[in-house]
Amino acid sequence: MQINNEFKPKIVAFCCNWCSYAGADLAGNNRLAYPECVNIIRVPCSCRVNPIFILRAFQRGADGVIICGCHPGDCHYTSGNYYTRRRMALLFSMLNYLGIEKERIRLEWVSAAEGAKFAATMNEFTEAVTALGENKRLEDLRCKK
């Protein structure tokens, strides 16, 4: 989206229900500001995030996608985030192999107590994506306005 020539990215953040979503909640409760362009999608566990979801987010106009889950060892379902870690390692590497800018996609572990980390992560990620500009390499032209 481009308003007043100033690029405002669209960010999709997949947050697991048990840690990261609560972390986002805590950030809000503590009045910690993070960019309004971050759209949170709550998922039961970070390992619910199918690679198709990520690609679909880019297709539908996201300029950056971030996946947040419980810290390794803290998964509500014991091992979900370990699987996420492997899948995303391969997916990130593949996207980079296809020439997609690596800064557009990230994974962070955010616990329910880390409201400050959540806000800081989102600020930092949004800044990085803003610097990259519009997502051109994984865009679907039909979805552009």
Add this chain to the structure above:
Amino acid sequence: MQKITCESLIEKACELIENGTVSRVIGWKKGEFDYDLTPAVFANADEIKKNFIYNDFSGANFSKYLIKETRKGEGKVLVFLKPCDTYSFNQLLTEHRFDREKVYAVGIPCEGMADIAKVKAAVGDGILKITSEGDELIVENLYGDVNKVKLADVLAERCVNCKSKKHTAYDELMGEDGEILDNNRFDEVEKLENMTEDERFAFWQNELSRCIRCNACRDVCPACTCEKCVFDNPKSGVENKAIADSFEEKMFHIIRAFHVAGRCTDCGECSRVCPQNIPLHLLNRKFIKDINTFYGEYQAGEVEGSRAPLVNYTEEDIEPNDAVKREE
């Protein structure tokens, strides 16, 4: 190593069907030419004697056909497996995709299969006859020319980079077993990795834009065995029949390769069948190479029952953000 002859395979197939060990045989059926063999199911010795063929173009991997074939009929199915086919065979067994009891697997040695496109590139079109003599193919054409070409020069890509001459599964082995080979199959992947982001994007954009979404790569793949593919399911939200936007070709090929990551044995069927000659194996090999680097050497289908890397983990696994080199 002695090259296995077509006659010996016919003899073996007839013997096993006549003594009742098997009731059907999956094999290669003669085509109109010497190179267009069709996978077929033979039900009796007469058919086998008449139409069974094994030559330098018997490249098709039969493992996937076992899923369908073991579900029907009485008795066992005889299948001939080249070393690379046994990896797919093992992988399918690991995933419980067919009943091992219903299969009689005969391992056959393989010196590599020829790629007809390479033959034509070397000696031209209009081929009437191809015969094998030693390490050479003798090609006769419409215009009365007889050309010779070395098999080694027209091998299919996957055979040039053959990973193994060792059979990982069989009930019976014809000839001698080989060894797991050193190979250079990751060279091309590395070359791409060493390009800049822009170059890589341009490379894949060019390759994938040729995709016509015929789905041959998926349909032939022995690891793609879902009863209903996500791309065929109208309820999945990503079903598409044609590439309506360049995004969709990327989506399809990333997800296709991702869905077989850790299970792909690198049999090379996807690249063999692509009508647009897209080097699809370079996507699969990237995953294999990454898996080897991140989680230790792993060859899908080498050991039956082994746990695939994506359904496994350790507490020390690499972080996704570090999986991509941040500096370039």
Add this chain to the structure above:
Amino acid sequence: MRKCSLNSLNAVFEKLANDSALYMPVDGDKGADYKKWEMGDELSSALNTNRSAKDFFFPQTENLMEFKVSGKEIEVIDTRDEKEDFVVFGVRACDAKSFDILDTVFLSEPCDSYYANRREHATIVTLACTRPSETCFCNVFGIDATKPTGDVTCWKTADDMYFEANNEKGKAFIEKIADLTEECDSKAVEEQQAKTKEILKKLPLADLKTEKFGKDKTAEFFDAPEWRELSTSCLGCGTCTYVCPTCQCYDIKDYDTGHGVIRFRCWDSCMYSEFTKMAHGNNRLSQLERFRQRFMHKLVYYPTNNDGVFGCVGCGRCLAKCPISMNIVKVMKALGGNDGE
């Protein structure tokens, strides 16, 4: 008949390209494909392009219209772009014939205006074959590879390119390049044709028989036991249908872009399990039925509806591209097409 030397062919192309878009097969590292001509591009000598020439008139995907919804208002937007004239150069006899088959489907009432628009604006320049491949069998369907149809026919000899107009559109084309070509006799062309015809007789598939197929043969072949074996190893991919110059099935779908709806059509394949899926489900449940549909359509259904004209032009793409090397030739032979010789 007119000719120009091969040395001045580039000048002809340049002249044509200045006037309107010019497309022709150009060799790439993965085989020949149609490409918009630019200075430096050379006309490929390949027989078959990877993708057939039907793409020019029946592209793989095409937007038909768009809808914009705001409140209770729906705005319908016609997205078709008015085509400009273009030239397709170097079309082989088989592909040229495929246009007739597509025309019958798309131009008969109700006429497909999207297709008709592109067809009207195109000038087809065909190129005679001299070195057929073993997979060629266009002669079986009465096509003369030494004199392809189209608006203009060309023959390429060792030194010259010969042009002959077949209709008004063709005459206009010849007129356009008149100062780059010279009037000539047809001796060299006739010599080449005679030579090629000798080779055509020797083609391994030249003796393929079509007599058993055609009009009103549905009952004879529909339940033939051979279909089972023929289709048994079919993967159900769409390669044969997508590389085929005469396959013309498509699907029309709506795509929600988030700010509107795009109605587009795209190629579909009778080999796919989702083909012609309706509210009640699917009418061809097994791969045998789907496989049979494709070949019955080419050999029986299409001729039944179109005065015995077959829906195949013998280009041989499916022979070269099918992952399991199953194709119409094998089907025809297995169904007894060549029996009783």
